[in-house]
Amino acid sequence: MGSMTTAVSSPSPPSLPALRTAVAGVGMIGRVHLDAVRRTGAPVVGVSASTPARAKEAAAALGVERAFDTSEELVTSDDVDVVHICTPNDAHAGLAELALRAGKHVVCEKPLTTSAATADALAALAAESGRVAAVPFVYRYHPMAAEARARVLDGRAGDVRLLHGHYLQDWLSQPEDTNWRVDAVAGGPSRAFADIGSHWCDLVEWVTGHRISELTAASQTLARSGGLPATEDAVQLLFRTDRGATGTVTVSQISPGRKNRLWFEVDGSTTSLAFDQESPETLFVGSRGENAAVQRDPAVLSPAAARLSVVPGGHPMGYLDCFAAFVRDVHSAVREGGTGGAFPTFDDAARMVRLTEAVLASAADRSWKEVS
Ligand SMILES: NC(=O)c1ccc[n+]([C@@H]2O[C@H](COP(=O)([O-])OP(=O)(O)OC[C@H]3O[C@@H](n4cnc5c(N)ncnc54)[C@H](O)[C@@H]3O)[C@@H](O)[C@H]2O)c1
Structure with a gap:
């Protein structure tokens, strides 16, 4: 086994009592x-x-x-x-x-x-x-998503021009498929977008530092068995960001064969960066010269991505490791008496709820909406 250059630091100074x-x-x-x-x-x-x-x-x-x-x-x-x-x-x-x-x-x-x-x-x-x-x-805690962010922040991607991608699932693709999420009371007025589209938007905004400032949305809603008032199964967005990029995203829970396909691409003026959370060990880096699939290896990653890389390259990491790293950061902040850090906060989440309302409003009246 190779050696790791950087690992997530121990969350708790030994003198502090364990958090209940x-x-x-x-x-x-x-x-x-x-x-x-x-x-x-x-x-x-x-x-x-x-x-x-x-x-x-x-x-x-x-x-x-x-x-x-x-x-x-x-x-x-x-x-x-x-x-x-x-x-x-x-x-x-x-x-x-x-x-x-x-x-x-x-x-x-x-x-x-x-x-x-x-x-x-x-x-x-x-x-x-x-x-x-x-x-x-x-998803911010996938090392290769953090690597994409580092490459935007340090200028290796160049100016961010286009953002695109999708978040696709299939588990609600049949009219008889059901879950509390399908119920507009337990789930809320938005389903697919609030449930998974918000993850995509949070991740892409975090990677690029851009904010979606204007959007127009088209949605689809299947008639469900059981007569529940239905919420949207799929949404397609066209958007502009506050820093002059444009983008598109398809969000769907009715795409057969797609289990949890969160995929995004950032096209910069120098390189393109693409990440697929179902294959999270690599980051596509495209250029006019050679393209690369950069493999997760803490020895070669940017410090912010190496920090999240808790096992050496070639030992696959995934969703559960993201969760553990997120909770570790949050609990570290609690111990250290801070309220911020690398983790997403209620402010970030409130922004995603505002975005969700703009998506629903746009899909309803087929117009462009600004996002505050
Ligand atoms: N961050 C992520 O990646 C992620 C992934 C999945 C789900 N979620 C979110 O987590 C939440 C739960 O989703 P899930 O997939 O675990 O659903 P789930 O149906 O598997 O689990 C929810 C559980 O809560 C129970 N419950 C209902 N009312 C309760 C109450 N008042 N107090 C305590 N328990 C109650 C239900 O019986 C059920 O066991 C949702 O808000 C969902 O959007 C987030």
């Missing part, structure tokens, strides 16, 4: 949070679920000491320092507000809320609270 963490909602992503917290060395002291009985079952299955009867009780408990909110979307805002008012540090899943006004109010409350308030737009 609790996870509200232990479905798919709650369990990912739980594992990521444990990788930092912090104890998960409690979980909650949709009912007290389910919380007890989950606590036993996951080796967690305490099952809270409700998520409200969990996020306000005196025995908890950091809460991770991993419930369906409609519960995020209320739980995050309770947690911040109770003085907790909060990691809240995306979308932060299902309305922009609530998201902005929550971001303001987080700023007042002086607590860490983070949202897992974790």
Whole structure:
């Protein structure tokens, strides 16, 4: 095995007590949070679920000491320092507000809320609270996505001209496919865009430093079995950024065969950079001369990408490692008494909720919308 030049630093000075963490909602992503917290060395002291009985079952299955009867009780408990909110979307805002008012540090899943006004109010409350308030737009933590950002920032890409790509899934492609996300109350008024389009936009804005300032959207909505009021299954956007680039993105949960295909390309005046989260060990670097598939290897990456490269090249890293690195950064900020860092915050997430509202409004009246 080769040697690593840089690794993610240890999150916790040994003199500080372990952060007592609790996870509200232990479905798919709650369990990912739980594992990521444990990788930092912090104890998960409690979980909650949709009912007290389910919380007890989950606590036993996951080796967690305490099952809270409700998520409200969990996020306000005196025995908890950091809460991770991993419930369906409609519960995020209320739980995050309770947690911040109770003085907790909060990691809240995306979308932060299902309305922009609530998201902005929550971001303001987080700023007042002086607590860490983070949202897992974790694709920022792929080393090769961080390498793309480093190459834009240090000028190797040249001037950013075009942004394009897609985020495609297939798991809701049939009318009978269902999930709480399909319900406009539990999921919110936007589905595909809020659920996955927001990840693409956050990532591409972070990589380039550009902000989507104007957009026009076209969406498609399948008729669903069961007569639920339907939310959009696919959206295609055309946009301009605040720094003069233009872009397009297709977001879909009805693309057969595409499981979690988040792909973007940044075309600069010198090189193009393309990243595919399903093949995250390489970054395409295109030029008028030779093209390259730069492989993840901390020895050759930019420092910001090498930092995230916790195993040597050739030992594939992926989504779970992104999550662990995100949680490590957030917990480090909590320990160090800061509120910022490399991780996405409630401000970033509120911006994505505003973007989502602009997308819905544009798709509804077929016009261009500015994004504040
Ligand atoms: N950041 C990411 O990459 C990422 C990935 C997947 C999901 N998510 C987000 O995470 C959240 C959960 O998604 P998921 O895929 O884990 O869904 P899921 O359906 O797998 O899990 C949600 C769980 O929450 C439970 N629940 C419902 N109400 C609850 C309550 N009041 N308190 C506690 N638990 C409750 C449900 O019974 C279910 O077990 C969503 O907001 C989603 O957008 C983010």
